Amino acid sequence: MQINAARVNERLAYLTRFGTTPDGGVTRYAFTPAEQAATNTVAGWMAEAGLEVRRDAVGNLFGRLPGRRPGPAVLTGSHLDSVPNGGHYDGPAGVLAALEAVQSMKEQGIVPEYPIEVGSFIGEEGSRFPHGLLGTSFLTGTFPCDEIDHIADRDGVTIAAALRAHGYDPARAAEAAVAPGTYKAYVELHIEQSGMLEARGLPAGIVSGIAGMRQARGVIRGRAEHAGACPMDLRRDPMPAVAEVILEVERAARELSPATRATVGFVQASPGAANVIPAAVELSFDIRDLDGDRRDACVERIRTFFDEVSRRRGLTGEFEVQHTSIPIRCDAHIVQTMHEAAAAINLEPFELPSGAVHDGANVSLICPVGMIFVRSRDGLSHCPQEYTSPEDIAAGTSLLAETLLRLAK
Secondary structure, eight states: OOOHHHHHHHHHHHHHTSSBBSSOOOOTTTSSSHHHHHHHHHHHHHTTTTEEEEEETTTTTTEEOOOSSSOEEEEEEEEEOOOBBOOOTTTTTHHHHHHHHHHHHHHHOOOOSSSSSEEEEEOOSSSSSSOHHHHHHTTTTTTTTGGGTTTTTTTOBBBBHHHHHTTTOOGGGGGOOOOTTTTTEEEEEEEOOSSHHHTTSSSEEEEEEEEEEEEEEEEEEEEOEETTSSSSGGOOOOOHHHHHHHHHHHHHHHHHTTOOEEEOOOEEESSTTTTEEEEOEEEEEEEEEHHHHHHHHHHHHHHHHHHHHHHTTTTTEEEEEEEOOOOOOOOHHHHHHHHHHHHHHTOOEEEEEEEEEOOOHTTTSSSEEEEEEEEOGGGOOSSTTOOOOOOHHHHHHHHHHHHHHHOOO
């Protein structure tokens, strides 16, 4: 099957206008004007392609290509939101490759046996609200809807308020959950976000599994005093304690396994003045591993050290796990189908794991899951330098299209 490589790459370039930052990156959070403009644009392209377009109770966008039989459908897609000052490929490449695959089928008169549905899911990155994979959490019925009025962004805007602002009724959010058997498979194309494909000179690869993640928030509290007047031995300064914790985070991951990842990506002192000893310091934790037990062991080691250093320095601390995703192995049948699809387009079927978490980790709760990675230049992601060549986007889109056709039989 032929895909229109120029079209998918032109659409990727077009979406860069929504949320572009001064240094060429993108900041596009869930339920912001930039994210909504990008979503509306994709909805328009879905309609132009002749798909059946709808949005669910929380704003997830779907475009459906009907099959000869009514269902269950094969689901494919990704997200349009970004991290702060991120890149233009993480998420949109998967949405637009999926759209291109089904649009090419329709244009060539190819009718799949079962429907294929393209999804664009809200809030995957967790950059605005402290809950990643937001759209697919609603889709799979795993979002704690009793918390919808309490989970808020840093400006105090709750998920419920964001939904209302965009015309959705938070009281109906649970209606976004799909019934068992709605989907027979989910396949997502995504940029690799590391250098394994580039090291092997390959444009695309087949994902073997997705790491499980735990994200936590910590606060260490001391006493605010004048930075010049307060003697060193009388201070209750939380910042040195935070420095110790950060070093322990690195140590814990290095000592547990080469597959363990642990990151402190956010630190904020309060009141945050150069001449004031902080009263409190907040920091984030992101711990990942393909092995769930090993990931949890890393979390507990960090939590124990966090508590110990707070006590030792005469401070108080709070450590709270806010989000968890399960590690998964990609479905063996889907992986084998991808091998066959790769052979059909003369692409080497190289398998590799995903250290990053994706919507597929959630969707695995309701149907089998597979993923395709496309090469990232220099392995860079979540930054303005993120880049995947038009040729690699085309190769990944072709692999996705061939895979979807086989799975929809």
